[in-house]
Amino acid sequence: MTRRFGMRPRVMRALTGVAWREYLRTPEAVFWTYGFPLVMALVLGFAFGEGRQEPAHVGVVATAPAGTSFAEKLREHGGGRLHVEVVEESRARRALTLGRVDLVVRGDAEHPAFELDPARPGSELARLLTEDALASVRGEPRPVRATIEAVDEPGDRYIDFLVAGLIGLNLLGAGIYGIGYNLVLMREKHLLRRLAVTPLGRGEFLLSYVASRIVLAMIPPLVIVAFAWAVFGVPVRGSFLALLGLFLLGSFTFCGIGLLVGSRTQSTETVSGLMNVVMLPMWLLGGVFFGNERFPELLQPIVRTVPMTWLTDAIRGVMLGSLETGGIAIAAAVLGAIGLLCFCLAFKLFRWT
Secondary structure: OOOOOOOHHHHHHHHHHHHHHHHHHHHHHHHHHHHHHHHHHHHHHHHHHHOOOOEEEEEEOOOOHHHHHHHHHHHHOOOOOEEEEEHHHHHHHHHHHHHOOEEEEEEOOOOOOEEEEOOOOHHHHHHHHHHHHHHHHHHHOOOOOEEEEEEEOOOOHHHHHHHHHHHHHHHHHHHHHHHHHHHHHHHHHHHHHHHHHOOOHHHHHHHHHHHHHOOOOOOOOHHHHHHHHHOOOOOOOOOOHHHHHHHHHHHHHHHHHHHHHOOOOHHHHHHHHHHHHHHHHHHHHHHOOOHHHOHHHHHHHHHHHOHHHHHHHHHHHHHOOOOOOOHHHHHHHHHHHHHHHHHHHHHHHOOOO
């Protein structure tokens, strides 16, 4: 039989039309091709200024001479590019570490002193803008050169802030993909149907499945903490047992969410889209790579409903010693409640086939 290699335009048009219609009938593919970039642009636009230049966040130490009036002068001469707030001396360094401010200012307009993290681009921008504002306050044509103290101590750097976010992402991926995707894959390959005809109960299967994933998910965060401590000197200033408890609760919460996502989904294509819809707010609103205080007040209630926010804040609070015991307990209670609710709903909705 002779194979034909000629190009037939009619056949090619027909096949192209079929492929196009198949694509349009897959909402997940359409969303990730066209919807996802728009969602990213919208959320990051809210976080970084909605099309305008985001003001640099500057904290003026309250114990500085006439701290409040000094802050007002900086705000007045900042040209709308400085968001100036008065911070207590005991909280100034922590505000810089957690990304709530880009620059800490001490002293006065004549003898200013800055604290900043040289690894954070926002700190350098805040320094330049503040020097321009100080020059305007003093009526000088050139920016005032202040004494600069680079913050490079363990616990006060951007890497110390970032580690908690990386741990949160690891627990999120282990829970969502390790449970949700694998569960749907088992259903698609008819493995769950085979289990359904055995004496194995639904509760026994789900509990044991989640328990195994939680145990496996506990190992990578410990490796991240050990690596960050050994290589970068990232400290654990709080209770190590509290940190382990947060890892456990975070894993339980995200495994519950993953179980809920995969409880009835029939195909891996669909569950991939659902998982990304769930994970996207965690990445953007959960304080993983930057402080979620940058989002406007209108979005703050939504930010506080994201489990990742509670987890990263609590882990960061234990590791850096910036969160009281009561705050850790509240975060643990919220995470436990979300995980338990998701698990109960998944148990009710779960289907073998």
